[in-house]
Amino acid sequence: MSESRRPRVAGGYDLRVSVPPPPEPITGARLLFSLDPAVSHLNHGSFGAVPIVAQRAQQRLRDEMEADPLRFFTQGLVDRIGHTRRHLASFLGADPDGTALTTNATTGVAVVLQSLGLRPDDEVLTTDHGYGAVDLSVRRECRRTGATHRVLRVPLAATDEEVVQIVRAGLRPGRTRLLVVDQLTSATARLFPVAAIVGVSGEHGIPVLVDAAHAPGMLTASVQSIGADFWVGNLHKWGYAPRGTAVLVVAPQWRERIEPLVVSWEQDSGFPGRLEWQATADYTSWLSAPAGLYTLRSLDVDRVRAHNAALAAYGQRMVGDALGVPPADLPDPGGPTVAMRIVPLPAGLATTLAGARALQTRIAERLATQVAVMAWQGRGWLRVCGQVYNSPDEYQRLAVRLPTLLAQG
Numbered sequence: 209m210s211e212s213r214r215p216r217v218a219g220g221y222d223l224r225v226s227v228p229p230p231p232e233p234i235t236g237a238r239l240l241f242s243l244d245p246a247v248s249h250l251n252h253g254s255f256g257a258v259p260i261v262a263q264r265a266q267q268r269l270r271d272e273m274e275a276d277p278l279r280f281f282t283q284g285l286v287d288r289i290g291h292t293r294r295h296l297a298s299f300l301g302a303d304p305d306g307t308a309l310t311t312n313a314t315t316g317v318a319v320v321l322q323s324l325g326l327r328p329d330d331e332v333l334t335t336d337h338g339y340g341a342v343d344l345s346v347r348r349e350c351r352r353t354g355a356t357h358r359v360l361r362v363p364l365a366a367t368d369e370e371v372v373q374i375v376r377a378g379l380r381p382g383r384t385r386l387l388v389v390d391q392l393t394s395a396t397a398r399l400f401p402v403a404a405i406v407g408v409s410g411e412h413g414i415p416v417l418v419d420a421a422h423a424p425g426m427l428t429a430s431v432q433s434i435g436a437d438f439w440v441g442n443l444h445k446w447g448y449a450p451r452g453t454a455v456l457v458v459a460p461q462w463r464e465r466i467e468p469l470v471v472s473w474e475q476d477s478g479f480p481g482r483l484e485w486q487a488t489a490d491y492t493s494w495l496s497a498p499a500g501l502y503t504l505r506s507l508d509v510d511r512v513r514a515h516n517a518a519l520a521a522y523g524q525r526m527v528g529d530a531l532g533v534p535p536a537d538l539p540d541p542g543g544p545t546v547a548m549r550i551v552p553l554p555a556g557l558a559t560t561l562a563g564a565r566a567l568q569t570r571i572a573e574r575l576a577t578q579v580a581v582m583a584w585q586g587r588g589w590l591r592v593c594g595q596v597y598n599s600p601d602e603y604q605r606l607a608v609r610l611p612t613l614l615a616q617g
């Protein structure tokens with residue numbers, strides 16, 4: 209296929225742009241999901257989308273639970289959770305004995321923070337690419353304990369070597385009790401060299417929590433190869449699991465110190481049981497998570513990864529061109545399988561959280577297109593994702609209509 213193309217879209221628009229070709233579609237993949245066909249779903253990264261197979265698996269488990277709740281909860285549920293945990297850990301290349309199921313990345317982060325026993329002279333170090341809710345959690349734990357939250361600034365265009373340098377210079381041995389760093393950032397869709405960062409921190413004995421909310425299903429690095437003290441990843445984004453499925457992976461030296469947010473009957477069983485058993489709750493999302501991975505595997509994980517990354521790159525170029533952003537100014541996420549990309553919005557637009565949310569809603573309502581709009585470093589950014597249910601014309605439509613919508617203020 210030629211490098212230069214003029215995609216025609218509904219309505220007869222002619223986009224005179226030069227973009228890399230979109231990937232070959234994965235035939236029939238859209239039918240595996242129950243997404244509203246009247247909407248372009250270009251934001252898989254926020255809340256994922258659950259394939260019908262996994263939805264059905266969860267429903268069957270709920271049926272079983274409602275047929276005899278006592279039986280469901282008291283006969284074999286702990287073993288079934290353990291079986292699921294080992295399955296997910298194996299997929300992620302994580303130590304199954306160091307892995308605990310949890311509901312989401314936010315909960316995993318909170319568990320780690322409150323297990324550290326921070327004191328007033330301590331500090332928690334994060335970067336300015338961190339996820340907003342995680343920052344709020346760090347801030348609250350610091351307020352509660354008298355510790356300090358310090359934020360490292362990392363330029364968007366910093367190379368991996370520069371990122372490692374910035375982290376190295378920012379660590380304060382003796383004071384920094386935890387470094388929180390994202391594997392793939394949400395607001396800036398940037399891959400961080402987390403294994404190297406863990407190495408640098410380790411030289412000073414400073415533990416690292418890797419927020420890998422987007423990693424499972426999308427990125428290829430195994431959890432073991434990163435070697436972090438703590439690693440938390442969501443299965444309910446790119447791993448196609450029902451929502452409420454995540455894992456917290458903990459290095460051996462920390463396992464006994466990790467305490468759940470809620471104490472329940474498995475408290476004395478130690479890690480990971482005491483984290484996982486959260487009293488009466490709906491455990492069916494965890495138990496049906498393997499059905500999500502089954503869908504991913506049946507599509508061929510490597511093929512899905514390559515497809516999604518190429519489609520996100522295509523969408524970024526398409527939207528960027530429509531907004532007059534030169535290709536050189538479109539941030540590169542830094543990895544071959546990253547399926548999220550950002551485009552800078554015209555100056556003055558979506559520069560605050562409230563402004564970003566308002567614009568995201570306006571795009572959803574007026575263009576029937578779900579994207580993420582973020583405010584980062586005083587600038588608005590639009591993030592598109594690529595997923596097997598997306599097609600190139602969805603990005604073309606957005607590109608054609610977005611400039612007019614933005615011009616309307």
Ligand SMILES: Cc1ncc(COP(=O)(O)O)c(C=O)c1O
Nearest residue numbers: 254312313314339394419421442
């Ligand atoms: C980098 C990052 N961390 C944490 C989260 C929080 O995930 P959850 O809402 O599942 O806890 C997200 C969600 O998008 C994220 O992008």
